[in-house]
Amino acid sequence: MAITYTSGEQVEVYRFSLPATILIPLIAVFLQAWLPLRFHFFTIFDLPLLVVIGFATARRNPLAGLVTGGLIGILQDALTHQPIGLYGISKTVVGFGASSLGIKLDVENAGARFLLTIFFYVVHEVVYFMIARGLVGLRMAWSWPHELLSGVANALLGVLVFMLLDRVKHRT
Amino acid sequence: MDVLGRYRNLIVLVGVLFAQVLGLAVQVKRTTDSEPTRLIRVWAVGTVTPLEKALVWTQTTSRNIWHNYFYLRGVRAENRSLKAQIERMSLEQVRISQDADQARRLQALLAFKEQFISKTMAAQVIGSSGSELSRSVYIDKGEHDGIKPDMAVITADGVVGKVLRVYGSTSLVLLIDDQTSGVGALLDKTRLQGILRGTPSGEVMLEKVMSDETVPAGELVLTSGGDGIFPKGLLVGRVTKVSPGSELFLNIRVRPAADLSRLEEVLVVTKIDERQAEPDRTGATRAIDILAERLPTVPPKPETAEKGATPGAVAPGAGAPGAGAPKTGATTTGVPATATPKTVAPTTGPTTTGARATAAPTTTGSPAKPKAAPPAASASSGVPAAKKTASPGSSSGTGSGTSLATSATATGTPAVKAAPKPVKAAAQTQPQPKPQPAVQDSPH
Numbered sequence: 001m002a003i004t005y006t007s008g009e010q011v012e013v014y015r016f017s018l019p020a021t022i023l024i025p026l027i028a029v030f031l032q033a034w035l036p037l038r039f040h041f042f043t044i045f046d047l048p049l050l051v052v053i054g055f056a057t058a059r060r061n062p063l064a065g066l067v068t069g070g071l072i073g074i075l076q077d078a079l080t081h082q083p084i085g086l087y088g089i090s091k092t093v094v095g096f097g098a099s100s101l102g103i104k105l106d107v108e109n110a111g112a113r114f115l116l117t118i119f120f121y122v123v124h125e126v127v128y129f130m131i132a133r134g135l136v137g138l139r140m141a142w143s144w145p146h147e148l149l150s151g152v153a154n155a156l157l158g159v160l161v162f163m164l165l166d167r168v169k170h171r172t
Numbered sequence: 173m174d175v176l177g178r179y180r181n182l183i184v185l186v187g188v189l190f191a192q193v194l195g196l197a198v199q200v201k202r203t204t205d206s207e208p209t210r211l212i213r214v215w216a217v218g219t220v221t222p223l224e225k226a227l228v229w230t231q232t233t234s235r236n237i238w239h240n241y242f243y244l245r246g247v248r249a250e251n252r253s254l255k256a257q258i259e260r261m262s263l264e265q266v267r268i269s270q271d272a273d274q275a276r277r278l279q280a281l282l283a284f285k286e287q288f289i290s291k292t293m294a295a296q297v298i299g300s301s302g303s304e305l306s307r308s309v310y311i312d313k314g315e316h317d318g319i320k321p322d323m324a325v326i327t328a329d330g331v332v333g334k335v336l337r338v339y340g341s342t343s344l345v346l347l348i349d350d351q352t353s354g355v356g357a358l359l360d361k362t363r364l365q366g367i368l369r370g371t372p373s374g375e376v377m378l379e380k381v382m383s384d385e386t387v388p389a390g391e392l393v394l395t396s397g398g399d400g401i402f403p404k405g406l407l408v409g410r411v412t413k414v415s416p417g418s419e420l421f422l423n424i425r426v427r428p429a430a431d432l433s434r435l436e437e438v439l440v441v442t443k444i445d446e447r448q449a450e451p452d453r454t455g456a457t458r459a460i461d462i463l464a465e466r467l468p469t470v471p472p473k474p475e476t477a478e479k480g481a482t483p484g485a486v487a488p489g490a491g492a493p494g495a496g497a498p499k500t501g502a503t504t505t506g507v508p509a510t511a512t513p514k515t516v517a518p519t520t521g522p523t524t525t526g527a528r529a530t531a532a533p534t535t536t537g538s539p540a541k542p543k544a545a546p547p548a549a550s551a552s553s554g555v556p557a558a559k560k561t562a563s564p565g566s567s568s569g570t571g572s573g574t575s576l577a578t579s580a581t582a583t584g585t586p587a588v589k590a591a592p593k594p595v596k597a598a599a600q601t602q603p604q605p606k607p608q609p610a611v612q613d614s615p616h
Contacts, residue, residue, distance in 0.1 A: 026219065026220075029220060029302070030220050030223050030224065032302035033220060033224065033299040033300050033301065033302040033310075034223075034224050034227065034298075034299050034300070036300050036302060037297060037299065037300050037309070037434075037435070040433040040434070043302075043303075043304050044304075062181040062185070063180075063181055063184055066184065066185050066188055067188075070188055070192070074212065075216050076302065076303070078210075078212050078213045078215070078216030078217070079213075079216055079217065079220060079299075079301050079302060079303075080301040080302075080303050080305075080306035080308065081301065081306050081308050081336050081337065081344060081346060081350075081352070082303075082305065082306050083196050083199035083200055084195065084196070084199065084210065084212060084213070085192045085193070085195050085196035085199070086196070087303075088192050089189055089192045089193065089196070092185070092188055092189060092192065093185075093189070096181070096185050100181075131193075131196070132305065135193070135196055135197065135200065136196065136200055137200070138305065138351065138372070139351055139371070139372055140305070140372050141372055141373065
C-alpha cells in the first residue's frame with residue numbers, strides 16, 4: 001500500500017461537528033490535568049498534542065490545523081504557571097505541519113499514524129525546548145533517549161486516540 | 173496578490189507565531205510578583221476545574237461510602253493497635269514536653285520570638301498542570317475561602333509547596349520540586365542553611381552549602397523560616413545523595429518527605445503567629461504520673477467510712493475530689509501524718525505522686541483522680557516522711573490526700589474540724605529568706 005498520494009488520487013478531507021470540536025480538546029486537556037494525579041506515569045503523555053495531530057491530519061487544512069493547535073496549546077498553557085505561549089507556539093507548528101503533511105501522506109493506516117506521531121512529538125519537544133530555554137530562560141536538559149521513548153509511548157496511545165477520532169469525523 | 177494567495181498559509185503561520193512570540197516576550201519581561209492573573213487563565217481554570225471538582229467529589233464520596241459502611245473488617249484490631257500506639261506516644265510525649273519546656277525556658281532567656289502555625293485549612297487536590305515542566309497542582313479552596321498567594325501548603329508528612337495563584341474557588345500550588353520554587357532550608361543536625369530548589373527532571377536539590385562542609389546522607393532537612401513563607405522547623409525531606417558540585421558548593425539531593433506525586437489532601441497554613449517564647453508554667457506531666465494512672469486502685473468502701481473511728485478509715489467528705497487537701501489536720505495541728513509505704517489510696521484526693529515529700533504538689537490543683545500513693549509520700553507539712561511518726565493501724569490511708577483524714581482519725585480529732593485551710597498555708601510557704609551575710613557598715 002502506497003503511503004504517499006499521487007496526483008491522480010483523491011485526498012479525502014474530513015470534518016468534525018461543533019460539539020466534538022469543542023468537547024474533545026477540552027476533555028483531552030482535562031484528562032491531561034487530572035490523570036497524572038492518579039497515575040503519575042501519565043506525565044510522559046501529551047494527550048492534547050495527540051488531539052491536535054488527529055484533528056490536523058483529518059481536516060488536511062493548514063489554517064484550521066494551526067488555529068486548532070494554537071488554541072489547544074494556549075488552553076494548556078493557561079493551566080500551568082509558565083508564561084502563556086510555550087505550548088501555544090509548539091502546537092501551532094505541529095498543527096500546521098501535520099495538516100500540511102496529511103495532504104501528502106496516507107494517514108489512514110496505523111503504521112503511518114504511529115510514525116507521524118513520533119515525528120511530530122519530537123518536533124513539538126524541540127520547539128518547546130528552544131522557546132523555553134531561549135526565550136523564557138527555563139533550565140532544561142535535553143535527553144534523546146527520554147524523548148524518543150516518550151515519542152513511542154505517545155505514538156502507541158496516539159493510534160488508539162486516532163481510532164476514537166475516526167468514529168466522530170465525517171467526510172465532507 | 174498571487175504571491176499572497178500562494179503563500180497564504182505560510183504567511184498566516186508566521187503571523188500567528190509572531191503574535192505568540194511577542195506575547196511571550198511581553199510576559200517574560202513583565203513577570204513580577206504583583207502581576208495580575210490573566211483573564212485567559214481564569215477562563216481556562218474556570219472551565220477545567222469544575223469537572224475536576226465533580227470527579228474528585230464523586231471519587232471521595234464513593235470511597236467514603238465504601239470505607240464507612242462496607243469496609244469495617246479489621247477495625248477492632250486497628251483500634252487495639254492504635255490504643256497501644258497512643259500509650260507509647262503519651263510516654264514519648266512526656267519526654268518531648270520536658271525537652272520542649274526546657275527549650276522554651278532557654279528561648280525565654282534569649283528573648284526569642286518563635287513562629288508557630290496557628291491556623292490551617294484542609295484542602296483537596298483536584299488537578300495538576302498536566303506538564304512536566306510546571307510541577308503544580310490545583311486545590312479546591314480559593315479566594316472565597318480566605319486563601320492568599322504565598323501561603324504555605326503542607327501535609328502531615330512534610331512541606332508540599334506554596335500558593336502561587338488564587339482564583340475564586342481554586343488555587344494553584346507550586347510544588348517544591350518545581351524548578352522555579354525556592355525554600356529556605358536547614359539541615360537538622362549540622363544546622364547548615366541552604367536553598368531548596370527543584371530541577372527540570374523533578375528532583376529536589378539543596379543549594380548553597382559550601383563544599384568544605386560534611387553532610388551525611390540520611391540527614392533531615394527542615395525549613396529555616398528565612399523565606400518568610402514557611403515557618404521554621406517543618407520537615408521538608410531527607411538527604412539522599414551528596415556529591416561535590418561544579419563550584420564551591422555541594423550537590424545535595426533531597427527526597428521530599430511528602431509524596432508529591434500522590435497528593436490528595438493538603439493543609440494550607442492560613443495564619444502564622446509570632447510570639448515571645450515563654451516557659452511552660454503549668455507543670456509538666458511526668459512519666460510516673462502516667463504509669464501511676466494505670467495501676468489498679470482499691471474501690472471505696474462506704475461502710476468503713478461510717479465507722480469513723482476505725483484506724484485508717486476515711487472521714488466523710490475527705491474522699492471528695494479535691495476535698496482531701498484542705499481537711500488535713502496534720503499540717504495545722506502539728507499532728508504527724510502517717511506515712512506508710514506500699515499502700516494504695518482508697519479514695520481520691522489531691523495527688524502527691526512525686527517521690528519528694530514536700531507539700532508543693534498538693535496545692536497545684538492537680539486532678540483528683542485515684543492514683544497510687546508513692547512510697548514515702550507524706551502529708552503536706554513539708555516534713556520528710558521518714559521523720560514522721562507512724563500511727564498504728566493507719567495502714568490504708570497514706571499519701572497527701574488520704575493521709576489527711578487518716579491522721580485526723582488517728583489523733584481522735586474529727587477530720588472536718590481538723591484543719592482550717594491548712595494546705596494552702598502549707599503550700600504558700602513563704603520562701604525562707606536566705607541568711608544574709610552580716611554587713612558591716614563600719615567605714616573603712
